[in-house]
Amino acid sequence: MATWMKKILLLSAVLPLMVGCAYTPKVIIPPHIKRIDIPIFANKTFRYGLEERLTEGVIQAFIIDGRLIVARSGKADAKLEGEIISYSKEPLRYDDEGYVSEYKIWIRTSLLFYDLIHKEALWSDELEESVTYIPEASFLVDKGFSPETEDEAEDRLLKKLSIRIASRTIDGW
Template sequence: MRAIGRRAALACLVVVAMATSGCGYTLSGRGNFLPSYIKVIGIPIFANNTSVYDLEQQVTQRVRTEFLGRGRYQVLGVTDGADAVLSGTIAGVSLEPSGFNENNQATRYIVRVQLKVEFKDVKANKVIWENGSLEIVDEYDLSTGTGALDASAFLGQNRAAADRISDTVARRTVSSILEAF
């Protein structure tokens, strides 16, 4: 009986040791690889080189909100007084039909948004992170009664799609900057 009791105690000890020891992995979204002196981030309105009206306003606002949601930074809409600056350009938006009804009319679209984004440490005067070819791709059902001939018309009529794209841009950009991807 004593041997069984010792084995059980040893097994419990091993389980406790394994449970309390770290495996080296952490949850994503928790990292922060920015210099500690970066407290204020300037995020001016992204440039918009597309025909999609107001997309730059929406994307910029979502990126600002995402940084604020991380709780560590003050976010400004200007570059003056910032420790780091995030600048971006929406370089392209394209629309591609991906689903059709019985009349061969498009009912589903793939939307691609191309961006150029740069995050610069103002104090050290160096680029911390950049992506000159960030692409967000998502698929959307066409809203009933809307006729989408181009990306501008589609996103103008389908605000849910524009919201989702903006949220994806914000999450991916901020995560990439903070988690050093």
């Protein structure tokens, strides 16, 4: 009886680990969609070139994911259209002398994922992402924090947002 109980306990401990290892995200897009067109995003902000960098980041996120093939219009089953609707930068923290020691930047986008075969919108959404960064003149640099320029922080932000857009399209979150 003790051997039987040990086997049950061992199985109950190992089974959840085995099930967890087999998890793969569920693809929410219809099975007929294999190729996606991602035209250059529109840009309603003052940040020149942001639309090209975000579009390229989103394309790279889809290529790395590999579940949809990025194609040009005419060869695609679906289209992901995007628009950068806002870019914001605000101070988060000041030093004793009133200088900004940390900033937060964020980008807000409007997205539409469209089924070109059945001629219907699959979803539309607004996504926003943000990052914080410490400018080079910050007192925090003397305390061991790594400084960044706004452009470097913006690169991190665009990568983070690109991955989120691809995930929203394929996995639904």
